[in-house]
Amino acid sequence: xxxxxxxxxxxxxxxxxxxxxxxxxxxxxxxxxxxxxxxxxxxxxxxxxxxxxxxxxxxxxxxxxxxxxxxxxxxxxxxxxxxxxxxxxxxxxxxxxxxxxxxxxxxxxxxxxxxxxxxxxxxxxxxxxxxxxxxxxxxxxxxxxxxxxxxxxxxxxxxxxxxxxxxxxxxxxxxxxxxxxxxxxxxxx
Amino acid sequence: xxxxxxxxxxxxxxxxxxxxxxxxxxxxxxxxxxxxxxxxxxxxxxxxxxxxxxxxxxxxxxxxxxxxxxxxxxxxxxxxxxxxxxxxxxxxxxxxxxxxxxxxxxxxxxxxxxxxxxxxxxxxxxxxxxxxxxxxxxxxxxxxxxxxxxxxxxxxxxxxxxxxxxxxxxxxxxxxxxxxxxxxxxxxx
Numbered sequence: 001x002x003x004x005x006x007x008x009x010x011x012x013x014x015x016x017x018x019x020x021x022x023x024x025x026x027x028x029x030x031x032x033x034x035x036x037x038x039x040x041x042x043x044x045x046x047x048x049x050x051x052x053x054x055x056x057x058x059x060x061x062x063x064x065x066x067x068x069x070x071x072x073x074x075x076x077x078x079x080x081x082x083x084x085x086x087x088x089x090x091x092x093x094x095x096x097x098x099x100x101x102x103x104x105x106x107x108x109x110x111x112x113x114x115x116x117x118x119x120x121x122x123x124x125x126x127x128x129x130x131x132x133x134x135x136x137x138x139x140x141x142x143x144x145x146x147x148x149x150x151x152x153x154x155x156x157x158x159x160x161x162x163x164x165x166x167x168x169x170x171x172x173x174x175x176x177x178x179x180x181x182x183x184x185x186x187x188x189x
Numbered sequence: 190x191x192x193x194x195x196x197x198x199x200x201x202x203x204x205x206x207x208x209x210x211x212x213x214x215x216x217x218x219x220x221x222x223x224x225x226x227x228x229x230x231x232x233x234x235x236x237x238x239x240x241x242x243x244x245x246x247x248x249x250x251x252x253x254x255x256x257x258x259x260x261x262x263x264x265x266x267x268x269x270x271x272x273x274x275x276x277x278x279x280x281x282x283x284x285x286x287x288x289x290x291x292x293x294x295x296x297x298x299x300x301x302x303x304x305x306x307x308x309x310x311x312x313x314x315x316x317x318x319x320x321x322x323x324x325x326x327x328x329x330x331x332x333x334x335x336x337x338x339x340x341x342x343x344x345x346x347x348x349x350x351x352x353x354x355x356x357x358x359x360x361x362x363x364x365x366x367x368x369x370x371x372x373x374x375x376x377x378x
Binding site: 017018020021027028031034035038039040041042071072073074075076145166167168169170171172175178179181182185186188 | 206207209210216217220223224227228229230231260261262263264265334355356357358359360361364367368370371374375377
């Protein structure tokens with residue numbers, strides 16, 4: 001089981017499918033979903049993907065073992081996110097197969113991902129991933145195009161088991177997820 | 190200098206920005222451009238990206254050192270590809286800053302990428318990239334969601350210096366490019 005939590009800081013709940021970057025950079029989240037779940041002509045069946053949107057206290061969960069109707073492109077993925085957000089409530093709702101949505105605090109979503117495995121906080125200044133032991137139940141936390149606030153980071157560090165990096169350059173969140181998967185694939189985890 | 194050639198087998202020249210997968214899987218090419226060029230809040234300035242579309246004998250070249258108006262999302266990238274294809278001629282045309290388009294044969298595009306560096310043919314059954322020497326002028330050839338035809342593969346192997354893989358799983362073309370960059374970044378190439 002591999003889990004990812006990506007925080008979409010700019011998203012306020014509205015999605016214009018013809019302007020995903022202008023919709024609170026929901027294109028970033030769509031690409032992170034692509035990177036988390038897709039293989040060539042197949043999907044990874046052992047992934048939990050969480051997106052958290054602090055501006056609207058929304059948590060989306062994708063359970064890849066149950067997902068249907070998910071395609072690799074940004075627009076169709078954003079349409080599934082839009083559908084989930086429209087249905088959001090205090091109780092968890094299944095908005096489409098494998099997609100779940102709920103109103104939650106940031107602490108609650110961190111506690112949720114903590115229950116899924118060892119937490120690795122992805123950070124440019126973290127320890128090189130290639131040099132450290134990784135669990136077969138790993139949960140990775142990363143930000144979108146905006147850095148975590150000091151309050152968010154404090155909470156992440158309270159729960160994180162390690163702070164790791166994937167390489168020497170500062171890269172996009174979706175690319176980071178791809179490299180994490182590759183390292184875990186190589187180790188057979 | 191790092192170069193990538195991705196062959197888009199299904200693309201016939203028409204792009205509907207509201208249906209990129211239905212436009213000959215141009216979403217795949219857009220994501221490969223994203224993976225080739227973008228860093229976090231920056232772009233890589235040492236990349237030549239080539240896309241070749243055999244059904245219309247079209248070759249697009251992106252010179253990242255000259256590119257402007259390129260954003261990470263699929264739709265705006267597809268709009269730049271559409272603009273290039275509309276302007277295609279036998280002579281090379283600069284369709285927008287850093288974007289160049291030309292009618293060419295597959296052999297011509299292979300010869301073009303050969304002039305840019307050592308050619309590494311990315312293939313699931315290739316030798317593990319982590320175990321081999323890589324040049325600081327490397328050119329990588331990979332396919333979209335469709336395998337190369339026997340004729341295409343024969344021509345690639347005629348020019349390729351090595352056949353390499355990035356890991357044990359069969360993954361998307363854009364994800365492969367991300368992992369290639371990470372390995373080169375780590376080696377300081």
